[in-house]
Amino acid sequence: MIFNSLEFFIFLFIVFVLYWVFLKKSLKAQNVLLLIASYVFYGWWDWRFLSLILLSTIVDYFVGIAIHSSDKKSQKKRWLWFSVLFNVGLLGFFKYYNFFVDSWVDMSSVLGYNIKSTWTLSVILPVGISFYTFQTMSYSFDIYHKKIKPTKDFLSFAAFVSFFPQLVAGPIERASNLLHQIANKRVFNYNQSVGGLKLILWGLFKKIVIADSLGPIVDDIFANYHTYPASTLILGVVLFSFQIYGDFSGYSDIAIGTAKLFGIELMSNFKFPYFSRNIAEFWRRWHISLSTWFRYYVYIPLGGSRSTKLISVRNITIVFLISGLWHGANWTFVFWGGLHALAFIPIFLLGKNLSFKNTVIGEQTLFPSLPEAFRVLMVFALVTFSWIFFRSESIADAFSYIGRIFTNFSFETYLHPKGYRVKDYLILLGGFIIYEYIIRKDERSPFNFKSGIVRFVLYTLVILLILLFYDSEIDRSFIYFQF
Known part of the structure; x- marks a missing residue:
């Protein structure tokens, strides 16, 4: 279910x-x-x-x-x-x-020992x-x-x-x-339940309209990356960034909203992570419950940042590598975690890891400052680059994907084999990003506008889009079910 x-x-x-x-x-x-x-x-x-x-x-x-x-x-x-x-x-x-x-067998073969993998089991996760x-x-x-x-x-x-x-x-x-x-x-509590229904609606929008609609495009590009030019490969990983965000944060919104219906408040799990201004802020906003778990039960018991810088760097590296492995039984996830460790450690050494802890982008203004916007774009580019390893079937595939971006750089209009109108999805995605920026100060109030007319229009539009984009023929399961 x-x-x-x-x-x-x-x-x-x-x-x-x-x-x-x-x-x-x-x-x-x-x-x-x-x-x-x-x-x-x-x-x-x-x-x-x-x-x-x-x-x-x-x-x-x-x-x-x-x-x-x-x-x-x-x-x-x-x-x-x-x-x-x-x-x-x-x-x-x-x-x-x-x-x-399998890893032991592969390592043995590298060392010159031929061992057949006869010990694997058909285990369902x-x-x-x-x-x-x-x-x-x-x-x-x-x-x-x-x-x-x-x-x-x-x-x-x-x-x-x-x-x-x-x-x-x-x-x-x-x-x-x-x-x-x-x-x-x-x-x-009536207000609590209404708030829960709003979160459920917003979560369904993220999952069905954003994640599920982008999924077939992302699947095609990653499955056939060796046939596409750099422009299409960049498009594929950017869309995957929003697919996984819409999928997982959408699930979390529905979970938190459903719990509210039963009088229970769950912790926030996503706080607009793609508006982060450094990688430390990103991890305070992305999958918050997991990063909190590792901080309390792995990082701090290892000594946290109470010891020398060298020990602290060791602890950070361990946490990110284990976090990567937690996501899946593949070295791609470990490599993904290692990339985030490499991005996090310089910020820690410079003492900037607690910057932007209690603020959001454009805190006092309608629009972000140019330095803020630049930081956000750099963090998004870094996170998006790391998603290549997260999404690829193997590390070799990930490096091949990256290699084609740099060696086959040309621009061609992407055409999906089944005729998905990519431009329409990009326009929709642009609107979604703008809307998330508008509501960026409170992840639990996606429709918190004073005007009843505005709220009615938004509810109607979101429901219509959900009905329009719902496709019974595609895989509607959530990405994080595999983890």
Whole structure:
């Protein structure tokens, strides 16, 4: 079941009515419903993998209690390591087993040993495993570091682990935020629910009108990059930048909006990252829940920036490389993470990594200053260049793609094999960028205009565009489902 499908909205309507009309007086009944709904939602893909969520839930529930009740720090640490090894083991087996086997075989062949890869397995990647394993681990970490106390309410904890709006692609929530809300009584708030519906609508626009419409063009260019000139290759990676942004931030908007319908507030996951003025600001605005997770549970435990510059650079590099590997079992993702590390480290060494922390582009003016605009364009160019590695099937393909940009530089009008009108999409994309700039100060209020007429026109236009661009023949799944 995916957010941009009719069955999801039927499902959502049924759960919403049961939750607020029939079960509003009982917190326990509401949480039972959330748990059942979450398992139904996840089991829609493959019910067999529900056992993994349940197992991870049971393990970390009891690990949390064990960490808290242990008298010795050594015992607490052993329980924490049990949680880490269990969850990383699940993730490693289902997501990385074949990757590491194939990498070992390739490395052996480079060293002159011919080893046949007979150990690989036909393993299906469970949707969302990278997200819920990190979420349950954060619970154990926070108890170990005495940030929170363990809950003895298994029902609330199970609902926290499997909460369906953010189960398969985040945001990755900490227990101090999400579990606290699930364990305490919620009251229906009309304004909160309306705000949720607005975010759902905006998320659907990003996914269907922006991401899905650009997808076929991007797929064609990357699949046939060896036949296209540089102008088309540049077009392809620029469009992919907006495809992945519309796809993933669209999912996050729908997730946050759906949670609002049930009286729960999730953390922001995207804050207009393509308006960033350096790469550090970009990572404060892109996939915020993941970068926050790595900061709290990897970077700071490694020593963060409290030690020497050399150690800090090491820690930054480790975080970006692991973050890259988290995205997928391919060296392209590791290389992508390494590129971002190389871009981030000079800013850190110059002490500029906290610049623009609490500001947005054009904070006091309607238009950005020329220096701001230049910085934004440079950051976008850097991020877009790195997406080539993220999107390519292999590092060799990525370098070949880049090579053709520099060795076959010519301009030709791109014509999609199935006749997609690229110019129309570029005009639409330009309008989307302008609109995002207008609303750049508040990612949770995409239609926050005082005039009722303006809001009505916007709602009508967005809905019409969603209906116009909805294409049942293309793959409508979200990109981050594969991670």
